[in-house]
Amino acid sequence: MDRRDLLKALFAAGLAPALAPFARAEALRYEGPIYITVFAEGGWDVTSLCDPKNGQRLNPASGENVWINHWAEAGQSIASTASGLRYAPFADNERLFQTLGSKMMVINGIDTQTNAHNAGVRHTFSGRFADGYPAQTALAAAQHGAGLPLAFLSNGGYRETAGLTQFTLMQDPSTLSDLINPNDPKWVDSHYHRAESLNLIAEARQARLDRLMGQHQITQRLSDAARFMESSRAGRDQLAALNNFLPETLAPATDADGRWHPILRQIQLALVSAAAGLTVSADLVQWGFDTHANHDTSQSIALSQLSDGLIYLWQEAADMDQRFGTNLVSRLRVVVASDFGRTPWYNDGDGKDHWPLGSAILMRDTGFAQHTVGGTSDDVEALSLNADLSLNADPQAAEQSRIIRPAHLQQLLRYWASVETYNATFPLETGSLDLRSLLG
């Protein structure tokens, strides 16, 4: 949809005249890559997903050799896609990898260097332990989404913005339509104000914000509040573009077994907003991975729902492209990650506890030249990379400086999102390891 179409939609919504005085509210339409982070909340078990382990190892608690996974104990084998991407025969992995494997690059053996949730999340998604670094999705929104009303959607997870942008939680599309057109009464086909009057009010509002922000002594808090109001208001008029993409039916909020399954709706609304050209980035959350007890059952549910969500993401994007010509599929840049991993043994409650080594899965429509990078030993210990980014399979020879850490992941993601201009403000300690060449 070009600007003319957008204005047509706004005229239909009775909002177009209100745009007229807003030089700074020039209707934008974001056409670039859409950065989506899927947060597997709680610490996923990558040995039953993308870094499959089918052997035994020492359980330091019992001093015995134990099976890392029950599926391996039951004799099931590691599977792989045609391109050689290996995955565990667990949960709904087969459907996930056979459907989307060609779009994936799996980064295994990411050492988060902690087993505390908050520290793990902060480290994985910002690149350092200390507070204050923005998420890659926030950086992308700040870099590419100026003036967009919904540049950064967040449903939870690590959403530090460092004051660069603000996040929006998208909920309940039935109410959403009321917010697209706040000048239209709910039950009457009319308007609260004539457009000319709204223009006068809008001009007065802007002048007021200019006066307020011109007062350099007011609290930073009020100044920031005014600044975000200004940018939000300037972009607000573009919300009408959502009208063209709102779904007639909502994605279900429960899975086939009646369990809460909100990620589909998160995806649906993120894609609607992206299709409308209003969104640069979105954080999605799949809960339920902190499986300290009854691991296989609970982790399987969470992983299956995650698979369901990822498959739905690409399928729904393709469907929307077909319906609206939105070109979403080719624009999606997806990363899936978690706090950290889980122990390569079961505890007494048949659960698995925290393990510092985890993985990340990157996805784009064209896939990647290399499907897997990094890895862990059979005992799920960190392995380092060689200079050509191939895996040094000898755990004894693991060079600490070349073990993949969250800072390397973030360096890669910042490069992917073309937000490296922020590196000076938020420097990452990456040492000699650089994964950026993986993106080709």
Next chain:
Amino acid sequence: MHRLFIVVSLSLMSVLTGCSQELASSGSPPTAPVADVRIDCNANDDEFFSTKVWPILRECSSCHVEGGVAVNQGARFIVAPGNAIASQDLLRDFIAVAGDRLVNKPTLYQVSHGGGHLFDTDSPEAATLAEAVLRYSQSAPQCTEEESPVAEQPGYRDVSLISRTRTLRKAAIMLGSPLPDTSTLNEVRDDDDALRAELRALMQGPSFEAWLKNGANDRLLSRKYLDGMSEAQETLGGTYYEALYERTGEAFSSADAAATACGDDLEADTSECAYARAERQRANLIYQETQRALAEEPLELIRHVVTNDRPYREVLTADYRMMNPFTYEVLDGASWQSSYDPLDPTDWRPGQIRRYRVAWGVSLQARTGRDYLPSAGILSSPVFLARFPSTETNRNRARARWTYQFFLGVDIERLAVRAMDPEELQQVTNPGAEGSSCFGCHSLLDPVAATFQNWGNDGHYLDRLGYDALPPSYIGSEHHQPNDRWYRQQLPAGFNQQTMPTISPYGPFSGQGDGLRWLAEQIVADDRFATGTVQFWFKGLLGREPLLRPLEPSDPNYSADLEAWQAEQSLIRELGQHFRDNNESLKSLLVEMMMSPLFRSERFDQATSARREALRELGIGQLLTPEQLDKKLTAVLGQSWKLDWQQRGQLLENYYLFYGGIDSDGITERPQYLNSMMVSVTERMANELACELVFQEFWPGMPRTLFPMVEITTDPTTEAGEAAIRTNLQHLMWRLWGTTEPAEIDAAWALYKALYEQRLSWDEPTPYLSQVAIWSGPDADPDEDEYCPVRDRDPNDGVAISLNWDGITNSDWVAASNGNPEPVRAHLGSFYNPEQTLRPWVGVLVYLLTDIQFLTE
């Protein structure tokens, strides 16, 4: 202290009180009345009255006394001779009903006066009485522009604070109270002690109680079991809480039986179906209120402790649990001595969990000898324990972590934010054992975790058949010894180097009650309980977390951040000491927090950008939560934003999550700043409210909250009209924004005038407040629509609002066409406004309601 004067034109204040029946007296003076009135903010009300007003009123006492000539003739103005205090009260009463007649009468300005002309409109006496009208009017702006004090606390001396009056106003809004009236504002204007007293006075009643519970829930998140995906009853379960489903089960069984008796059509007009409907309603009520009572139990404990002025430590040491009839009947059933209404959800009283079994067929009493579960305030709350569950390997560490965080202000996970030794992370299976770097934090965490030993992973007491809460896998291990209550490999229960006394090593607590009771006593005796309490209430009161200690010295703002953090920590310690010195009164602590720069900072004097950035969450500019904005609407507008059928406002229902609400489950953090969706919510709010408010307020006979100084006939093209509108704008700004800066009044006036002139420029602007094309025939232009909700919002307020089109006669329309709108207006009220004076007010109100200073405090 330097004071500003408030300059207010009273020249049109006569429009306030509608004195038209006495207009055109032959004695009206030819000169204009007092044009400008100033409130001398150097004098308080008492000083002003005794030195300036009383000398004038003494002259009035010859007629205006009980039994005097004037009073016998019906005059309402009365003076108490020889009693200045009583006379001041009488004067306030008179001004409340008669306004500027106080000055119009003796000057004979547009009214008659039995006592004749006493002084001229431009005389000093008239000026004094005019000031009295302004000063004592409940709705008039007062000395709101007094100089801002400078913060006295170390680390904040470059910060100016909002005035005392504005502090009180802000506090009232944040706590959901009505706006303070003028006399209250005047009392606090120069007096910190008076301000403290008034702040304290806000802390009572349902609004404060709701604020308390909201603030507590922002931390404890127990409403997950009310607003989230998990229901409270299902979470607690009937396995242990043996009667948990008894009441809801019976209610729904009864409703089902009644429905069966009714037949297929539940809406049928039969007594059986009426009964069935009532039973269904009752069952739904019992179900919903039971969830609420369970989910809010820890919040109600805090409310109970605070509102009854008990020492705050009782939120941890309470040896009782809060219940209302919905939980009392299914959890207790024996404690309450007096009768109660079983359907009253507001009747909260202490009780005990007696109806508990440790296994099917095994009562608590039979296995343990206890009549009821031990209690340790929030720590033993079933929903607290469920909200922060444990596992066999976590072993209550999460509960210990949150206990440290909530009640001691210690974030264990931040004690050592650094990369861990990878070998240790992979090899250490017992981080509580000495020798690893894990031990530093776990030596604090694990003993506290062990004090939760009697409470199972899901929060059930002694859930292994009443013997202990250990998992079967451990019971069968070599480590377990008979009568153990905790893991032998773990650090024993304790706190702060103190080991919990037990009957045997790792055995049951040897004192009264439960290990949690012991823990609670240790916590409240710890110095950090006071500072932890301060930090607990940061979020609820200040809308943010305490500043985090900066960790990265290479960060460019490190020094400024460190300075800000140190100053805040110092202030927190000071507040904590005050809390201890005042018998752990939370109200007293909240008052001091409101007096502090944390709440009141308004301006930075000569701050560097680094300093400003470090203080970016300080003071005013705090985004109101949907709960607070909902209350603010009622406080400043006199009504909420609510559809007729809604129990709660739109901000708490349809738009709650869009506007930054939480569900205490997956969504637990509130945004700090507005986003586009939130801006849209505010615009819809303003659009839906503004015209209706104008329509209602200008309807004849309706009380004036927002527009006390103007009438529908106030003409903005006249000097007097502009003055009245400006005065009213000042009034509106104080109510809505808390400021009355002249530049902002100028801007609002400019908007009013522009909207007014725009309307006059239109070809035949509608004379009605609402015009909708689809209701106006085929020639109507939808672009000219101006919809206004027209309804009687409160049919029981004594003023009927309805448009009587049928009552309008031809002669009424003729009169209107000849420039006299009143005959038509007699039937249409404020809906009919050919003068075009009201729609500009709608626009101004939208402007004010969507401003950042309305949405923040």
